[in-house]
Amino acid sequence: MVNQIVCADAGMDCDFVVRSDSDDELVRMARMHGEHRHNVDMDEAGVRELIKPAG
């Protein structure tokens, strides 16, 4: 199953979306995005709460 993380769900004014069939990959990509784009160090548990089914 493909899941996604939508950056706007974290309260950001941002249209970044990452999709993957690996939750670990999703968390890794989303945290990298947050750090590089928003200068926010999101904790892993918080990022995992943003995971939802894609589509």
Ligand SMILES: [Zn+2]
């Ligand atoms: Zn973003």
